Amino acid sequence: MHNTDDYQLVQRVLQKDRQAFERFFEVYFARLFRFCSARISQVDACEDIVQETLFKAMRNLSGYRGEASLFTWLCQICRNEISNWYQRSGRKSEMLVSLDDDPDLTSALESLQVDFNDEINRLSTEKLVQLTLDYLPDRYGKALEWKYLEGLSVNEIAARLGTGSIATQSLLARARRAFRSGFRDVQQELEAAT
Amino acid sequence: MKDTDNLMSEHDDDVRKLMELAGPRAQPPEAVRERVHEAVLEAWEQAPIQAPEPKHRRNWLALAASVVLASTIGYLVLVELPVEAPGISGRVVFAIGEHSVRGSDAIAAPHLQEGAMLRTSDKGRLFIQLDEHTTLRLDYNTSITLKTSSEIWLHSGRLYADSQGGSQIRIETPFASVTDVGTQFEVAVNGDVLEVAVREGGVTVELLDNKTLTAIAQSGVGERLTILGSNDVQRDPLATTDPSWSWTHSAREAYNLDASNLYDFLTWVTRESGLVLRFENDAVRMASVRSTTCCGEVLTPSNAIIKDVLEASDYHALESQAHELIIGFRR
Numbered sequence: 001m002h003n004t005d006d007y008q009l010v011q012r013v014l015q016k017d018r019q020a021f022e023r024f025f026e027v028y029f030a031r032l033f034r035f036c037s038a039r040i041s042q043v044d045a046c047e048d049i050v051q052e053t054l055f056k057a058m059r060n061l062s063g064y065r066g067e068a069s070l071f072t073w074l075c076q077i078c079r080n081e082i083s084n085w086y087q088r089s090g091r092k093s094e095m096l097v098s099l100d101d102d103p104d105l106t107s108a109l110e111s112l113q114v115d116f117n118d119e120i121n122r123l124s125t126e127k128l129v130q131l132t133l134d135y136l137p138d139r140y141g142k143a144l145e146w147k148y149l150e151g152l153s154v155n156e157i158a159a160r161l162g163t164g165s166i167a168t169q170s171l172l173a174r175a176r177r178a179f180r181s182g183f184r185d186v187q188q189e190l191e192a193a194t
Numbered sequence: 195m196k197d198t199d200n201l202m203s204e205h206d207d208d209v210r211k212l213m214e215l216a217g218p219r220a221q222p223p224e225a226v227r228e229r230v231h232e233a234v235l236e237a238w239e240q241a242p243i244q245a246p247e248p249k250h251r252r253n254w255l256a257l258a259a260s261v262v263l264a265s266t267i268g269y270l271v272l273v274e275l276p277v278e279a280p281g282i283s284g285r286v287v288f289a290i291g292e293h294s295v296r297g298s299d300a301i302a303a304p305h306l307q308e309g310a311m312l313r314t315s316d317k318g319r320l321f322i323q324l325d326e327h328t329t330l331r332l333d334y335n336t337s338i339t340l341k342t343s344s345e346i347w348l349h350s351g352r353l354y355a356d357s358q359g360g361s362q363i364r365i366e367t368p369f370a371s372v373t374d375v376g377t378q379f380e381v382a383v384n385g386d387v388l389e390v391a392v393r394e395g396g397v398t399v400e401l402l403d404n405k406t407l408t409a410i411a412q413s414g415v416g417e418r419l420t421i422l423g424s425n426d427v428q429r430d431p432l433a434t435t436d437p438s439w440s441w442t443h444s445a446r447e448a449y450n451l452d453a454s455n456l457y458d459f460l461t462w463v464t465r466e467s468g469l470v471l472r473f474e475n476d477a478v479r480m481a482s483v484r485s486t487t488c489c490g491e492v493l494t495p496s497n498a499i500i501k502d503v504l505e506a507s508d509y510h511a512l513e514s515q516a517h518e519l520i521i522g523f524r525r
Contacts, residue, residue, distance in 0.1 A: 013238070021238055025231055033222040047226045054234040056452050058241055063450055065287075067326070076453050083486040129216030141219075148213035176209045183212070 005137075007066030014061055029054070031071060031134040032078050038127050039082050049085055053078040071135060132182045140175035147172060284310075284343055288321035288447040306340055313337045314351070319445035328357045331445035333382075341366075352382040354442045356465070357395075369421060371400045377411070378465075380439075391418040393434045393468055414470070414517025434468030434517055440494075442466070448491035456485040456507055459492075463503075464519050466495040474512060474522035482509065482521065 012020035032053055036046040056077050064073055133141040139161065146152040146160065158168040221227075284306040306312075306322070312332060314320055320332040324343050332338065336351025346353070347366045356378045357363055365372040365381045369388040372381050377395025382388070390399055396410035399419065407427060409417040411434060420428040432438070449462055460482065464471040473479040485507055492499050500519065504510055512520040 016239075021235065025234065029227060029230060029234075030219070030222055033226070034220060037220070037222075043223065043226065046222075047230060051230045051233055054230065055237050058234065058237050060450055060453060063447070063453070065323075073453060076455060079455075080452055080486045080489060084489065125212060126216045129212050130219045133219055144209070144213060145218060148210050149218055176206055179209055 003066040003069050006070035007064070010061055010064050010066075010070065025054075027138050028071060028074055032074055034130055034134055035075055035078055036082060038131060040085065045085060045089075049078065049081045053081050056081075069135075069137075128183065128187060132179055132185075135182045135185065136175065136178050139171065140178055143168070143172055144175050144179060284322055284324045284340055286312075286320060287323050288445070290317070290319045290444065308340065308342055310340045311337070312340070319441075321446045324363070325361065328355070328361070328363055330355055331442050333441055333445065348381055348383055350383050352380065352384075352441075354378070354380045354439075354445070358465075369402060373398050373400070378468075379409075386422065388421040389418060390421070391432055391438075392416040393432075393439060414468075414515065436468070439468060443494045448493045449495075451490050451492060451503075455483055456503070456509065457482040459503060460500075460519070460521060463492070463495045463500055467497075468517070469519045470517055472514075472518060472520045474520060478509070478522055481523075485509070 331354040333352035337349040339347040378393040
């Protein structure tokens with residue numbers, strides 16, 4: 001088992017720990033909503049799909065073994081719900097975002113050695129980056145947002161995380177590596193979905 | 195912003211640029227959040243409580259109660275754990291029949307210790323995850339001791355092991371030691387007869403007089419060794435899809451299609467059925483990882499289930515030998 005934190009959170013949710021349930025909901029509801037919104041534009045439909053995903057997750061939580069991350073596990077259920085929604089509504093899969101032909105973006109993507117093709121060119125930076133952050137462990141995503149969007153210093157991030165500055169630097173380095181790797185994974189994920 | 199950021203040697207311009215271009219993550223509408231939270235909270239509150247993990251001490255009263263229960267209802271799975279024994283990664287993940295771990299549900303008390311004794315009665319079966327790659331299934335009336343996570347004593351009954359690239363496991367019986375070579379196989383002790391059946395890969399069997407036998411499976415045909423003594427060994431071919439393997443299906447939990455992609459489902463169903471899974475090409479294999487399956491649970495793997503799932507997808511089964519399932523895109 002590789003996802004010990006996720007597994008322990010699930011065990012606590014199964015044991016009716018209300019705090020754990022709230023933590024579970026806080027971390028995963030918004031992520032699943034964004035996961036769904038990247039594929040379906042209707043807010044009402046996403047609400048139904050995410051709710052049904054979480055219902056099914058609650059029913060099947062005891063089957064979560066920690067082999068994949070909890071978010072990956074939830075996404076698989078959500079992906080099936082999205083697929084069912086498309087079948088029920090008789091629609092074809094849509095890709096919401098439009099071409100973002102920003103030279104800065106192009107440069108940034110090239111620095112990540114991203115392969116461009118027609119499908120990927122149709123995706124916005126926003127979707128790719130936000131989905132990537134959602135796939136990262138919660139602390140990684142938050143630390144990157146605090147540093148690069150809120151402009152917090154390492155010491156300020158360390159205070160929020162309750163760790164030392166060296167540990168925070170190390171965490172930021174790991175988060176950046178995970179972000180780069182995750183960015184490519186999310187890209188492939190969306191590429192396959194189109 | 196004064197800190198040690200600038201001292202970090204790692205280049206972060208690419209990450210910074212992307213983060214700044216993307217901005218903060220979008221949050222779902224608060225009203226939606228509240229509605230979903232209320233509904234999911236209600237569902238969670240109504241879900242049955244799962245027992246917490248057990249403390250590692252013997253509960254004699256509960257054990258005694260379970261024995262009384264066993265004698266009353268006639269079928270039971272017993273798991274008996276030693277006091278303060280070192281832990282192994284094994285855990286019970288499925289049981290049928292009444293079952294007990296020191297008075298608790300075997301599923302809710304999953305972590306097994308070295309020296310744990312597991313016993314099934316005449317209607318009990320167990321599924322045990324030894325590590326990430328290795329599982330054991332116990333048939334009715336089976337008794338084993340987990341000496342370590344890779345060494346199991348089979349005292350009586352029938353055991354099925356599935357080892358997919360994990361550490362080698364060794365099954366000790368009163369008549370021989372059976373060691374796997376990354377495989378699916380079955381060992382049964384019935385009176386003074388030892389049966390070893392191989393479904394995938396191979397095993398070596400070391401008899402009490404140090405004589406060594408091997409049994410292998412290839413191209414859909416395995417072997418069954420029936421051993422009465424070192425000089426009385428019968429060797430028979432056994433198809434990997436032979437119905438005699440089917441008892442193993444009821445010794446595991448149902449497969450949940452809701453949380454599965456097509457690749458995972460096909461991998462599971464072929465492994466459970468004794469089939470070899472192949473893809474027409476790597477593009478099919480890669481695409482199947484991203485493909486969803488229909489909903490529900492699968493209790494028993496079968497050709498009919500494979501057909502149903504594939505019909506609801508963009509894939510189909512190509513013509514193949516009986517022991518193979520070859521998947522291609524539907525055209």
